[in-house]
Amino acid sequence: MGKKVVIIGGSPCSGKSTAAERLAEEYGACCYKVDAHLDELIRTAADRGSPACTSVLSLSSEEIWMRDPEVQCREEFQIYREIAPDVFRGLDAVEAELIVAEGAAFTPEVVKSRGAESYITIISTPEFQITHYRERKWVSRVLAGCSDQTAAFDRWMQRDILFAGQIEGECAALGIPCIINDGSLSVDRMYQRVKQMLDLSR
Numbered sequence: 224m225g226k227k228v229v230i231i232g233g234s235p236c237s238g239k240s241t242a243a244e245r246l247a248e249e250y251g252a253c254c255y256k257v258d259a260h261l262d263e264l265i266r267t268a269a270d271r272g273s274p275a276c277t278s279v280l281s282l283s284s285e286e287i288w289m290r291d292p293e294v295q296c297r298e299e300f301q302i303y304r305e306i307a308p309d310v311f312r313g314l315d316a317v318e319a320e321l322i323v324a325e326g327a328a329f330t331p332e333v334v335k336s337r338g339a340e341s342y343i344t345i346i347s348t349p350e351f352q353i354t355h356y357r358e359r360k361w362v363s364r365v366l367a368g369c370s371d372q373t374a375a376f377d378r379w380m381q382r383d384i385l386f387a388g389q390i391e392g393e394c395a396a397l398g399i400p401c402i403i404n405d406g407s408l409s410v411d412r413m414y415q416r417v418k419q420m421l422d423l424s425r
Contacts, residue, residue: 228314228322229341229421232329234387236355237347238404242417243325250423253319257310257326264306264313273305284368284375292381299386303328311337321423327386331393341421344394346387348405353380 247254
C-alpha cells in the first residue's frame with residue numbers, strides 16, 4: 224500500500240489543527256503540522272536566499288506587526304511559496320501509510336503546484352478568528368516587543384482576515400472545497416464535515 228497524504232489548509236485559527244489531530248487519532252495516521260517546523264523552514268529558505276524569509280528574520284516584533292496588514296498578508300503568501308519545497312520534502316520523508324498534513328502554508332496555489340489526493344481548506348469568519356485568538360495565551364508573547372500591543376494585535380487580525388478572504392477566492396476559482404467556520408457548528412459536527420469531505424474511506 225502506498226503512502227496517502229490528506230491536506231487541510233486554510234486561514235489561521237479556523238479549527239484546522241483540531242480536525243487534523245482527530246483524524247490522525249481515529250485513523251492511526253501521522254499528523255504533520257507545518258507550524259511545528261515553521262521557524263526551521265523559514266531559516267532554511269532564508270539560507271538559500273529566499274527574499275521574504277530573509278526579510279522577516281531581520282525584523283523586530285515592532286517592525287513585523289505594526290506594518291500595513293496588506294503588506295503583511297502579501298508577505299505571508301510569499302513566505303509560504305518560498306518554504307513549499309521544504310514542506311513537501313518533509314512530507315516525503317515521513318514514513319507512514321497515511322499522513323494528515325495541516326497548516327496555513329498549504330494554500331491553494333502551493334498545493335495545486337504539487338498536487339494532493341485529498342485537500343480541503345477551513346477559514347474562519349472575522350468574529351470567530353478574533354474571539355479564539357484572544358483565548359490563546361501565547362499571543363502576548365508574540366507581541367511582547369511591540370510598543371502598542373493593541374494596535375499590533377488589530378493589524379495582525381486584519382492580516383489574517385485578508386488571508387482568509389484570498390484563500391476563499393482561490394478556492395472558488397479552483398473548485399477546492401472551503402469550509403467557513405463561524406462557530407455555529409460544534410467541534411464534533413465540524414469534524415464530521417471535514418471527515419466526509421476528505422473521504423478517508425477510499
